[in-house]
Amino acid sequence: MKAELAVIGAGPAGLAAALAAAARGVRVVLVDAAPEPGGQLFRQPAAGLGATRPHAPHHRRRTWERLRDGLATAAVDVLTDHHVWCVERAPGGFTVHALLGPGQEEPAEVHARAVLLATGGHETVLPFPGWTLPGVLAAGGVQAMLKGALVVPGRRAVVAGTGPLLLPVATGLAEAGVEVAALVESTGPGRLARHARALAGKVPEGAGYAARLLRHRVPVLARHTVVRAHGEDRLTGVTVAALDPDGRVRPGTERRLACDTLAVGHGLVPDTDLAGALGCRVDGSGVAVDAEQRTDVPGVWAAGETTGVGGADLALAEGHIAGCSAAARLRGTDPAPSAAALTARARQRTSAAALGTAWAPPAHWAEQLNGDTVICRCEEVTAGDVRGALDLGAGDERTVKLLTRAGMGWCQGRMCHTAVAALAGCEPTAAKRPFARPVPLGVLARQHTEKGQS
Ligand SMILES: Cc1cc2nc3c(=O)[nH]c(=O)nc-3n(C[C@H](O)[C@H](O)[C@H](O)COP(=O)(O)OP(=O)(O)OC[C@H]3O[C@@H](n4cnc5c(N)ncnc54)[C@H](O)[C@@H]3O)c2cc1C
Structure with a gap:
C-alpha cells in the first residue's frame, strides 16, 4: 500500500494526527496492532463478544465518539491487526514493515513519504517476593481485561503500586462487581500537595475518582506498599506495610489482606523501539521532538506517550500538532495548528512533569x-x-x-x-x-x- 503519511499507532495521539493531516488533504494510512483503533484509553471490546454497552467501562466517551466519527468520514486508510516490526528509509520515503493478525507471520508493507510515530507506552511493574504467582497481574493488563475482554480477573482484588492508572483500575474493578480490598498507593497526599499548582487542572478528574472509590467503599492505603504476595500455586493474599517519608517500610506495620487478584503497576514508560531503530534521538526515556513534534530524522514525526508519559489530553494535543506539521511539510504550507492544542500541550506538559515526580516508586523498594x-x-x-x-x-x-x-x-x-x-x-x-x-x-x-x- 502507498500513502503520503503513515501514522503508526491508533491511540489518541495517532487518531488526532491522522485526522489533522487528512483534513489538510494528505493521504494517510493509520496502522495499529490492535483489532480496533482506540489505543489504551479507548480500547474497545472484542467484536465477537457482542457487547450491548461497549462504552460501559470507558470514561471520556464523547472524545472517543468524536475521534471515531471523524475517522469514519476522513480519507484515512485504517490497517488494524498490523504489528509493525520495523520502519526503514527507502527511496522517496520510508517502508513500514508489519506482520498481520494474531499469528503475526504474514508480512505486509506500507510505503510512505513521511512517518508519524504514535506508539504510546507500556507499563512498569517492579518486582517483590511472590510477584510471579498466578493472580498477580499488571494493572494495565487488568484494565485491558475489563475493557477489551469484558472479564474480571477474580472476586476479591488488591490494587497496588503507584500512579494515576491505579485509580481507573480500582474503580473499574469495583464497578464490574469485584470486591476491592484496598487501593495501596505508595505516594502520600503530602507529596501530591507539593505539586498542587501544576496539578490544579487534574483536580476535577481526581475528585471524580475519589467519589467513585467512596461509593464502592474501597479503602485507600496511601504511603503503603505491598511487601509480599502469598500463595502456593496461586495468589491467596498480600502483606502490605506503611512507608516512612524516605520510602522505607515501617517495621511493625505489616498486615495481611486476603485476595485472589493483585493488580500492580509502577507507572508507564514510552515505547521508543521504532524511533530508536530509525535513528531518532531519545531524550531521557522519550523520543526527542521539536515544537512541531518533528524528530531529528527528516520525515519522521512523533506524538503522544512515545515522546514522554503525560496522559491522553497531552497525546491528543501533540497528535494534532504533529499531523498539522506533517501535512504542511508535505505540501509546503504553514502548519497552523489550533491555538487550543498549543495551549493544551504546554499546560499538560507542566502537569505531566509534576505527575512523574509526585508518583515515583518508593526510593528503597529494592530492599524488599x-x-x-x-x-x-x-x-x-x-x-x-x-x-x-x-x-x-x-x-x-x-x-x-x-x-x-x-x-x-x-x-x-x-x-x-x-x-x-x-x-x-x-x-x-x-x-x-x-x-x-x-x-x-x-x-x-x-x-x-x-x-x-x-
Ligand atoms: C496498559 C495501559 C492502560 C492505560 N489505561 C488508562 C486508563 O484507564 N485511563 C487513562 O486515563 N489512561 C490510561 N492509560 C494511559 C493512556 O493510555 C495514555 O495517556 C494515552 O492513551 C496515550 O495515548 P497514545 O496515543 O500516546 O498511546 P496509546 O493509547 O498507548 O496508543 C498507542 C497505539 O500504538 C499501537 N502500537 C504500539 N506499537 C505498535 C507497533 N509496533 N505496531 C503497530 N501498532 C503499535 C498500540 O496498539 C496502540 O493502539 C493507560 C496506558 C497503558 C499503557
Whole structure:
C-alpha cells in the first residue's frame, strides 16, 4: 500500500494526527496492532463478544465518539491487526514493515513519504517476593481485561503500586462487581500537595475518582506498599506495610489482606523501539521532538506517550500538532495548528512533569527483594544473580545483562530493565532494539531474497 503519511499507532495521539493531516488533504494510512483503533484509553471490546454497552467501562466517551466519527468520514486508510516490526528509509520515503493478525507471520508493507510515530507506552511493574504467582497481574493488563475482554480477573482484588492508572483500575474493578480490598498507593497526599499548582487542572478528574472509590467503599492505603504476595500455586493474599517519608517500610506495620487478584503497576514508560531503530534521538526515556513534534530524522514525526508519559489530553494535543506539521511539510504550507492544542500541550506538559515526580516508586523498594525474587521472568534471573553480578563489578544495566542474561529473553527487557537499572544504581536507558516485534525467520529470509532479486 502507498500513502503520503503513515501514522503508526491508533491511540489518541495517532487518531488526532491522522485526522489533522487528512483534513489538510494528505493521504494517510493509520496502522495499529490492535483489532480496533482506540489505543489504551479507548480500547474497545472484542467484536465477537457482542457487547450491548461497549462504552460501559470507558470514561471520556464523547472524545472517543468524536475521534471515531471523524475517522469514519476522513480519507484515512485504517490497517488494524498490523504489528509493525520495523520502519526503514527507502527511496522517496520510508517502508513500514508489519506482520498481520494474531499469528503475526504474514508480512505486509506500507510505503510512505513521511512517518508519524504514535506508539504510546507500556507499563512498569517492579518486582517483590511472590510477584510471579498466578493472580498477580499488571494493572494495565487488568484494565485491558475489563475493557477489551469484558472479564474480571477474580472476586476479591488488591490494587497496588503507584500512579494515576491505579485509580481507573480500582474503580473499574469495583464497578464490574469485584470486591476491592484496598487501593495501596505508595505516594502520600503530602507529596501530591507539593505539586498542587501544576496539578490544579487534574483536580476535577481526581475528585471524580475519589467519589467513585467512596461509593464502592474501597479503602485507600496511601504511603503503603505491598511487601509480599502469598500463595502456593496461586495468589491467596498480600502483606502490605506503611512507608516512612524516605520510602522505607515501617517495621511493625505489616498486615495481611486476603485476595485472589493483585493488580500492580509502577507507572508507564514510552515505547521508543521504532524511533530508536530509525535513528531518532531519545531524550531521557522519550523520543526527542521539536515544537512541531518533528524528530531529528527528516520525515519522521512523533506524538503522544512515545515522546514522554503525560496522559491522553497531552497525546491528543501533540497528535494534532504533529499531523498539522506533517501535512504542511508535505505540501509546503504553514502548519497552523489550533491555538487550543498549543495551549493544551504546554499546560499538560507542566502537569505531566509534576505527575512523574509526585508518583515515583518508593526510593528503597529494592530492599524488599529476597535473593530468590525473580527479576527477569523470561530468563529466570533472580535478585541474588543480579547482586552477584554487581559484586563482580557490574555497574550498569548492560554489564548486568551480559553477566546474568537479564533482559535477553522474549520481552527483550521491556519488563525488567527498570528494576535491573535500579539494582545497578543507574538511570534506566532506552533500549536499542532493531525489531519492535519478534519476526519469523521466514519473513526475514523472504525479504532478503526479494531485495537480492530487485
Ligand atoms: C496498559 C495501559 C492502560 C492505560 N489505561 C488508562 C486508563 O484507564 N485511563 C487513562 O486515563 N489512561 C490510561 N492509560 C494511559 C493512556 O493510555 C495514555 O495517556 C494515552 O492513551 C496515550 O495515548 P497514545 O496515543 O500516546 O498511546 P496509546 O493509547 O498507548 O496508543 C498507542 C497505539 O500504538 C499501537 N502500537 C504500539 N506499537 C505498535 C507497533 N509496533 N505496531 C503497530 N501498532 C503499535 C498500540 O496498539 C496502540 O493502539 C493507560 C496506558 C497503558 C499503557
